[in-house]
Amino acid sequence: MTQDLEQDGEMDTQPEAGEELFERFSYKIDKGQDPLRIDKFLMARIEGATRNKLQRSISNEMVLVNGKPVKSNYKIKPLDEIIVYSDMHPDETDVVPEQMDLNIVFEDDQVMLINKPAGMVVHPGSGNYSGTLLNGAAWHLQQQNPALSEDNLPRFGMVHRIDKNTSGLLIMAKTDKAMRHLSKQFFDHTIERKYIALVWGDVKEDQGTIVAHVGRHERLRKLFAAFPEGERGKDAITHYRVLERFGYVTLVQCILETGRTHQIRVHMKHLGHPLFNDDFYGGDRIVKGTVYTKYKQFVENCFSICPRQALHAKTLGFTHPGTGEHVFFETELAEDMAAVIERWRKYVSTIGNRLKED
Numbered sequence: 001m002t003q004d005l006e007q008d009g010e011m012d013t014q015p016e017a018g019e020e021l022f023e024r025f026s027y028k029i030d031k032g033q034d035p036l037r038i039d040k041f042l043m044a045r046i047e048g049a050t051r052n053k054l055q056r057s058i059s060n061e062m063v064l065v066n067g068k069p070v071k072s073n074y075k076i077k078p079l080d081e082i083i084v085y086s087d088m089h090p091d092e093t094d095v096v097p098e099q100m101d102l103n104i105v106f107e108d109d110q111v112m113l114i115n116k117p118a119g120m121v122v123h124p125g126s127g128n129y130s131g132t133l134l135n136g137a138a139w140h141l142q143q144q145n146p147a148l149s150e151d152n153l154p155r156f157g158m159v160h161r162i163d164k165n166t167s168g169l170l171i172m173a174k175t176d177k178a179m180r181h182l183s184k185q186f187f188d189h190t191i192e193r194k195y196i197a198l199v200w201g202d203v204k205e206d207q208g209t210i211v212a213h214v215g216r217h218e219r220l221r222k223l224f225a226a227f228p229e230g231e232r233g234k235d236a237i238t239h240y241r242v243l244e245r246f247g248y249v250t251l252v253q254c255i256l257e258t259g260r261t262h263q264i265r266v267h268m269k270h271l272g273h274p275l276f277n278d279d280f281y282g283g284d285r286i287v288k289g290t291v292y293t294k295y296k297q298f299v300e301n302c303f304s305i306c307p308r309q310a311l312h313a314k315t316l317g318f319t320h321p322g323t324g325e326h327v328f329f330e331t332e333l334a335e336d337m338a339a340v341i342e343r344w345r346k347y348v349s350t351i352g353n354r355l356k357e358d
Contacts, residue, residue, distance in 0.1 A: 024187050025084040035075040038063065042084060057084065060176045062183070085183050095124055097139035098131065104140075105329055110178040110322040111171055112137070112157070115331050118167040118308050123158060134158065137172060159183045160191075160259065167334035168195070168313025173321070181321035186259065192317030195254045195264060196243070196333060198310035198341060199273040200287035203250040207241040210267040214260040223280060224262040226270035236260040238267040246344040248289040249276055253314075264311060276302075276340070278309035298347060306340040 025046055039054045042063070046054075054063075054072075061069035062085040065076070076082070103115040116122070116133055123134040137157065142148050157172035159182045173179035185191050212226040215233020227233050237257035244251040250273065254264050265281050268274060274283035286299050317328040333341070 025082075027082045029076055029078055029080040029082070031078045033076060033078050033080075035077065037072070038065070038070060038074045038076050038082070039072050041076050042082075046084070060180050062180050085180065085187065095134050095138050096130065097142050098135040099139050100131075100136035102133070102136045102140060105169065105331065108322070110174055110320065111182070112140075112174060113316065113329055114170050114172065116162060116167060116170050116313075118165050118334060118336065121164045122161045122170070133170070141174070160186055162313050163262075165308035166311045166313060167337070169316045169329060169331055170313070171316055171318070175321075178321040182318065185318055189257055190319070192315065192328070193256045193259075193313065194315040195256070196312045196314050196337070197252050197254055197264060197268065198276040198306075198337065198344075199250050199252055199268050200248070200276060200283055201250065201273045202245060202247055202288075203240075203242050203252060203271070203273055205242075207239075210236075210238045210240065210271055212236060212267060212270055214263050214266050224260075224266050226266050228270070234258075234260055236263050236267065238264060240268075240271075244341075244345075246348045248348075249344055251341060265309060276310040277306055278311075280309075283309060298343075302340045302343055305343065306336040308336075310337050310340065312337055 025042075027045070039051060039058065042054050043049055043051060057063050058070065058072050063070065064083045064085075065074065065080050067081075103117070105113040105115050107113070114133065114137070121128040121132045124130070124132050141157075157174055157179060159171065159173055159179060162168060162170055171182065173182050182191075210226075212228040213230045213233035214224050214236040215227055217223040217225045218232075225233075226236075235258060239255040239257065241253045241255075242250055243253055252268075254268075256263060260266075262280070265275055265278055269278075269281045269283075274281045274287060277284050284303065286296065289295055289299070312331075312333050314333070315328065315330045317326065319325070320327050332338070
């Protein structure tokens, strides 16, 4: 039997904007396989899987055999091709509903889109047991459906995440059908995602594509690195386009074709342009420009205005799981990013000659 296992980054760091939470496990059964219930077969092969989780995934049609959903008592046969779309990670912690103000951009009976502020963690985990977006979403959903118990709430509706210090759009599923539908769209890379980033330096090309695997840094386990030869990590593709040039920094649009952990941050650093004020990847210091007193003070003031990596998840386009129609949502830049961009715009307008010399 051959096994092709694809799964997202480990769960002990806050992930990059757009990281998918669902994994896809695929198997092709060899010719000598004896008949065996599919839930028992998968229990033995997916780490962290439980019988209840598997049966729930099967009943939600997230387990496909030869492209079609099956029942839990289905017995696998030689040459069957099995695909499992599911979140098989063990629950990290209980989600306690908390009342909080959420910026809900759109909501119906299937999905909910939230404009997340920078500084808010998406879901509870080590060191962040309350005050997360999922705590607030759980409270919101319980107000709509009081019968929803806390047993149903861990990771309820989450099909992707954006990290703590990234602002912008995040989608949540409100039904099993919507979760199944959206998780497949994320995995198949049909979700349209555009991000706005302010990066250090004058990006040479007006547009381009970065193709480099993203994986754990070889020494610093909390960081990720680019592997352009594909020797480590997972395939990752980012398309970028320059929106505005400020000489020392550049405003770019990034479109994710894949959703790897820290993908935009890692890819832009690989290109030689770390995100402005990204403390993980070297953007929280003066990377470009002559370090004289007034310029240093200006940059430090910009860091104070936008005290996080300058990255915003601006748009989301997807096929609505209920109507089947394509829908598209867009948000304005977060106030801190908009303010720091405006400061750079005014700054370079007063020092045009110096920029040409640099």
